[in-house]
Amino acid sequence: PEEIKQEIVVSSPIVIGHRGAAGEAPENTLASFKLAAEQGSHMVELDIHLSEDGRLIVCHDETLDRTTDMSGAICSLRSDVIREADAGSKFSPSFAGERIPFLEEVYDLLPEQIEINVEVKDSRGTQFDEVLLNFLRADNRLDRTVVSSFDHKLLLRLKQAEPELRIGLLYAADLIHHAAYAALLETEVWSLHPHHELIGADDAEDAIAAGLHIYPYTANHPAQWDRLISIGVTGIITDFPGRLKEHLRSV
Ligand code: G3P
Ligand code: CA
Numbered sequence: 001p002e003e004i005k006q007e008i009v010v011s012s013p014i015v016i017g018h019r020g021a022a023g024e025a026p027e028n029t030l031a032s033f034k035l036a037a038e039q040g041s042h043m044v045e046l047d048i049h050l051s052e053d054g055r056l057i058v059c060h061d062e063t064l065d066r067t068t069d070m071s072g073a074i075c076s077l078r079s080d081v082i083r084e085a086d087a088g089s090k091f092s093p094s095f096a097g098e099r100i101p102f103l104e105e106v107y108d109l110l111p112e113q114i115e116i117n118v119e120v121k122d123s124r125g126t127q128f129d130e131v132l133l134n135f136l137r138a139d140n141r142l143d144r145t146v147v148s149s150f151d152h153k154l155l156l157r158l159k160q161a162e163p164e165l166r167i168g169l170l171y172a173a174d175l176i177h178h179a180a181y182a183a184l185l186e187t188e189v190w191s192l193h194p195h196h197e198l199i200g201a202d203d204a205e206d207a208i209a210a211g212l213h214i215y216p217y218t219a220n221h222p223a224q225w226d227r228l229i230s231i232g233v234t235g236i237i238t239d240f241p242g243r244l245k246e247h248l249r250s251v
Contacts, residue, residue: 116144
């Protein structure tokens with residue numbers, strides 16, 4: 001009998017650098033995104049807010065207090081003031097002088113093949129949706145972007161206004177059925193971004209069968225990576241993209 005040849009496709013999850021490579025460089029700075037890119041990330045994750053004068057600012061927290069030498073709420077500060085903050089020294093003196101980036105600087109810095117997962121933290125600013133969508137529509141940025149948020153109403157609104165936009169649902173809830181939740185929204189969802197401990201093998205299988213990507217956050221340890229790989233997630237968000245890349249080479 002003729003031998004049956006079956007091609008076994010082993011697919012690795014993509015490596016998504018969390019706030020760049022936040023384990024090894026000051027989070028959400030150009031130094032962090034550069035390092036994540038050099039370490040072979042396929043995608044980087046970052047967080048955005050709107051400054052008082054309507055600029056898209058890359059920062060996780062609502063205020064400057066934790067990560068910089070300044071204080072105050074981003075939404076009530078002008079961008080030229082925000083730019084005075086040192087976003088590197090608190091991580092390590094060797095990063096002194098790193099600035100809080102404008103979103104366009106990250107797009108300009110990274111090679112086009114590196115995708116960008118923009119997490120919207122605060123969409124309350126005046127005309128936030130328009131500011132973000134106008135930014136993404138320029139320079140083919142939509143093609144390399146996935147916008148995620150814990151605010152699913154915002155994602156639905158953005159998707160309705162811009163059908164080309166890829167949206168990712170972020171959640172820390174222990175959902176009864178992940179793919180069913182996405183289907184309930186009755187819009188095309190690109191990816192699920194569950195907390196990494198909250199997704200199991202059956203959920204992952206159903207989500208992939210439904211055509212969804214699964215990008216759990218934020219897994220930093222080999223045992224966590226191994227579990228996620230074994231259930232078939234399509235990407236892993238990590239503070240250590242270099243280590244994850246190395247780990248994927250060894251499994
Ligand atoms: O986007 C995944 C993850 O970053 C969500 O949580 O608090 O790190 O922004 P947080
Ligand atoms: Ca985030």
